[in-house]
Amino acid sequence: MAKNSKSFDTNSLDLVAARFRVLGDPLRLQLLHLLGDGEMSVGALVEASGASQANVSKHLQILLRAGLLQRRKEGLLAFYKIIDPSIFQLCDLVCGRLSEQFKADLSAIGKLRHPGQAAE
Amino acid sequence: MAKNSKSFDTNSLDLVAARFRVLGDPLRLQLLHLLGDGEMSVGALVEASGASQANVSKHLQILLRAGLLQRRKEGLLAFYKIIDPSIFQLCDLVCGRLSEQFKADLSAIGKLRHPGQAAE
DNA sequence: AGCGTGTATGATTGAGTAGTTATATACTGA
DNA sequence: TCAGTATATAACTACTCAATCATACACGCT
Numbered sequence: 001m002a003k004n005s006k007s008f009d010t011n012s013l014d015l016v017a018a019r020f021r022v023l024g025d026p027l028r029l030q031l032l033h034l035l036g037d038g039e040m041s042v043g044a045l046v047e048a049s050g051a052s053q054a055n056v057s058k059h060l061q062i063l064l065r066a067g068l069l070q071r072r073k074e075g076l077l078a079f080y081k082i083i084d085p086s087i088f089q090l091c092d093l094v095c096g097r098l099s100e101q102f103k104a105d106l107s108a109i110g111k112l113r114h115p116g117q118a119a120e
Numbered sequence: 121m122a123k124n125s126k127s128f129d130t131n132s133l134d135l136v137a138a139r140f141r142v143l144g145d146p147l148r149l150q151l152l153h154l155l156g157d158g159e160m161s162v163g164a165l166v167e168a169s170g171a172s173q174a175n176v177s178k179h180l181q182i183l184l185r186a187g188l189l190q191r192r193k194e195g196l197l198a199f200y201k202i203i204d205p206s207i208f209q210l211c212d213l214v215c216g217r218l219s220e221q222f223k224a225d226l227s228a229i230g231k232l233r234h235p236g237q238a239a240e
Numbered sequence: 241a242g243c244g245t246g247t248a249t250g251a252t253t254g255a256g257t258a259g260t261t262a263t264a265t266a267c268t269g270a
Numbered sequence: 271t272c273a274g275t276a277t278a279t280a281a282c283t284a285c286t287c288a289a290t291c292a293t294a295c296a297c298g299c300t
Contacts, residue, residue, distance in 0.1 A: 008150070008153060010146065012215075013146040013149050013150055013153075014146050015218055016146075016149055016211060016214050016215060016218065017143070017144050017145055017146045017148075017149055018144070019214050019217075019218060020140050020141070020143040020144035020149075020214065021140070021141065021144035021287095023137070023140040023144075024137050024138070024140035024141035024143075024144045025137050025287095025288075026130065026133040026134050026136075026137045027288085027289095028137075029133050029136055029137055029140075030128070030133055033128060033133075041246085041247095042246070042247060042248090043245095043246065043247085051289090052289075052290070052291095053246085053247075053248095054247090054248080054249080054289080054290070054291080054292090055288075055289060055290080056247095057247060057248055057249085058248085058249080058288085058289085059288090060247095060248095061248075061249090067221045073247095073296090073297095075246090075297065075298070076245060076246045076247080076296075076297055076298070077246065077247085078246080078247060078248090084217060084220075086213065086217060087217075089213055090210060090213055090214070091136060093206065093209055093210055093213075094136050094139050094140065094210070095132075095136060097139075097204060097206060097207075098135055098136065098139060100204075101187045145257095145258075147258085147259095161276085161277095162276070162277060162278090163275095163276065163277085171259090172259075172260070172261095173276085173277075173278095174259080174260070174261080174262090174277095174278080174279080175258075175259060175260080176277095177277060177278055177279080178258085178259085178278085178279080179258090180277095180278095181278080181279090193266090193267095193277095195266095195267065195268070195276090196266075196267050196268065196275060196276045196277075197267095197276065197277085198276075198277060198278090
């Protein structure tokens with residue numbers, strides 16, 4: 001019998017957390033977004049992102065090893081593309097939630113100016 | 121006119137990445153999962169998670185400041201609860217994707233043992 | 241072969257942060 | 271008031287990791 005009643009073991013939590021951490025970098029999100037329109041070469045991603053070649057390449061490896069990207073070599077060029085576009089659902093969920101929070105925060109700030117009978 | 125054609129400015133990417141990073145820690149995911157069944161006190165979370173009181177409290181502050189949790193004080197106790205259960209959709213998406221990848225990896229390993237004309 | 245281009249990678253540095261320990265704060269009850 | 275309990279926080283350590291620089295690797299060309 002398990003010592004506690006958690007329905008997830010530590011290992012699963014680590015895996016999910018690691019996946020979230022892969023998405024937790026602005027440059028990686030930008031690369032994913034750029035690849036949303038289709039396959040691109042490293043050079044094209046470097047130019048479009050404005051980041052250094054070494055840095056772009058390194059982040060592409062991280063996304064590749066995470067199983068989010070696919071790599072195809074053609075002559076000198078390496079083309080990357082998104083394997084499963086469902087990641088964008090993740091980003092959309094986060095974006096939607098963030099903008100909701102912003103709206104709520106703005107509303108809260110508004111209320112601060114009318115501290116009337118705030119029944120909180 | 122924007123200098124480039126990216127549809128996201130750097131700031132939005134930072135915000136989304138920061139939100140993903142909040143979810144990128146196993147203990148925070150565990151706390152969120154525990155809170156999935158409803159409001160809990162810090163002490164209860166400490167016991168259920170097995171982590172130290174200081175650590176649990178710190179991670180709760182992170183989730184609180186991120187706008188994922190709500191806090192209610194009752195006497196000595198502090199109760200936390202999830203504001204928007206839609207975060208679990210995020211976790212579900214990630215879990216689903218991860219298990220798909222595992223299945224694919226297993227299948228790939230299987231193919232290694234029959235390098236012949238493996239027709240999947 | 242050597243040269244040039246595109247991409248990957250090792251070494252290093254610096255920033256961020258998870259965990260611990262100890263302490264501070266807030267509340268309850270005697 | 272003081273003692274005790276629940277929670278938050280400060281100081282510290284150790285680790286992770288993003289960015290840069292330099293270099294290695296892979297491929298096409300002449």
